[in-house]
Amino acid sequence: MISWKLPQLAGLLRTCCFATVMLSGSLGCDQAPSATPPPESTVISSPNQASEELSLPDPAPALKTPSSDNRPHIVAFGDSLTAGLGVSPAQAYPAQLQKKLDALGYSYQVVNAGVSGETTAGGLRRVPWILAGKPFMVILELGGNDGLRGLSLQETRSHLDIMIRKFKEAHVPVLLVGMKLPPNYGKEYTDRFEAMYRELATTHALPLIPFLLEGVGGERTLNQTDGIHPTGEGYRIVVENVLKSLLPILDTSKHDSSDRKKQARNIAPSSSGGSNVSRRE
Numbered sequence: 282m283i284s285w286k287l288p289q290l291a292g293l294l295r296t297c298c299f300a301t302v303m304l305s306g307s308l309g310c311d312q313a314p315s316a317t318p319p320p321e322s323t324v325i326s327s328p329n330q331a332s333e334e335l336s337l338p339d340p341a342p343a344l345k346t347p348s349s350d351n352r353p354h355i356v357a358f359g360d361s362l363t364a365g366l367g368v369s370p371a372q373a374y375p376a377q378l379q380k381k382l383d384a385l386g387y388s389y390q391v392v393n394a395g396v397s398g399e400t401t402a403g404g405l406r407r408v409p410w411i412l413a414g415k416p417f418m419v420i421l422e423l424g425g426n427d428g429l430r431g432l433s434l435q436e437t438r439s440h441l442d443i444m445i446r447k448f449k450e451a452h453v454p455v456l457l458v459g460m461k462l463p464p465n466y467g468k469e470y471t472d473r474f475e476a477m478y479r480e481l482a483t484t485h486a487l488p489l490i491p492f493l494l495e496g497v498g499g500e501r502t503l504n505q506t507d508g509i510h511p512t513g514e515g516y517r518i519v520v521e522n523v524l525k526s527l528l529p530i531l532d533t534s535k536h537d538s539s540d541r542k543k544q545a546r547n548i549a550p551s552s553s554g555g556s557n558v559s560r561r562e
Contacts, residue, residue, distance in 0.1 A: 352390040355527075356411055358404065359422030359458070362493060363395025365516070367505045372513030377520045378527075387531055389417065400426045401440035408447050418530065419448055420523065422458035422493060428474050431466065438477050445485050456526055457487045461498065490526045493519060 357363045357375040365373020375393035382389055394411060396403070404423045411419065421444065427437040448455050459478035462471045482489035494511065496518050497503045503515035511519060 350390050352388050353417030354392050354414060355389050356392045356394050356414065356416040356419045357422070358394045358407075358411055358419050360395060360399040360426055361397035361510060362425065362519075363393065363420075363422050364397050365393070365395065366397050367507070367510050368513050368516065372516055374511075374516045374519045374523065377513075377516055378523060381520055381524065385528075389531070392416070395422075398426060399423060400430075400432070401437050401444070405440045405444055408444055412447070412451050412453065416453055418454040418456065420456045420458060420527070421445070421448075422460075424474075424477070425460045425462075428460065428462045428466070428470075431470070434470070434473050434477060438481065441477075441481055442484075445481065445487065449485065454530060455485070455487050456490065456523075456530060457482050457485075458490045458493045458523075461492050461494075488526050488530060490522055493522060495522050 355378075357378070363373070363375065365376075370376055370393075373393060373395070375391045375395070379391040382391065392414070394407075396407075401423050421441070423444075424437055424441060427434075445455055445457070457478060459475065459482075462474050464471060466474075478489060478491075481487070492498070494515075497511050497515045500515070501508075502512075503518065504511055
């Protein structure tokens with residue numbers, strides 16, 4: 282269990298969030314970085330970010346990745362922790378994950394679909410947009426902003442549940458990312474918030490990253506001055522947390538694909554018109 286070292290931060294953050302809402306109409310606690318995306322991973326942004334909580338966005342185009350890249354897409358779908366608020370795009374976890382997968386010999390394109398300030402309500406509206414890009418799988422990291430704002434856990438859970446169901450209906454595997462809250466929000470609320478992810482993972486038989494910021498949350502040297510968003514080094518540890526759950530999925534997919542190819546070769550018709558099924562005595 283991570284012990285947060287800046288307990289007064291959460292109250293201050295919540296105050297800042299509401300002040301931001303009053304002054305600018307934006308419902309996100311943070312703003313998306315404007316740095317130019319790096320070549321290592323594809324970075325996308327959602328249309329109408331500033332008004333997502335106020336009105337439904339217009340239909341969005343599908344995720345765009347380099348046309349020459351035919352690798353299956355792993356979509357990192359989340360909020361500012363995925364977008365990489367406060368660090369260069371190359372230091373955000375999707376870009377670092379891309380480099381790690383490349384080094385390990387896995388042929389996948391990691392797409393950064395993180396939006397700073399995103400809630401589960403906004404994420405739910407983006408699901409058709411994510412699916413239009415025909416992802417191989419989705420790493421679902423949402424709910425942290427809901428919790429920091431003290432929103433209804435019933436609504437947050439419902440939004441996540443619907444998102445998961447939509448991905449499953451489209452046969453897109455989901456790696457669910459769990460989050461934790463500072464203790465300032467009260468033991469009952471924080472316990473229920475953390476349990477929500479475990480319960481959803483059990484209900485839908487999903488792999489779960491228990492806490493994205495394990496080993497990073499509360500560590501001053503691994504976080505930016507806000508005490509919430511990791512530094513580039515912090516994101517390096519985040520990538521290791523993701524890989525622990527992601528690699529078994531990719532390895533299983535690789536084996537399944539290999540088995541299907543073998544089966545296809547075994548039942549391929551021979552030149553004489555018969556079946557070339559291998560037989561065992």
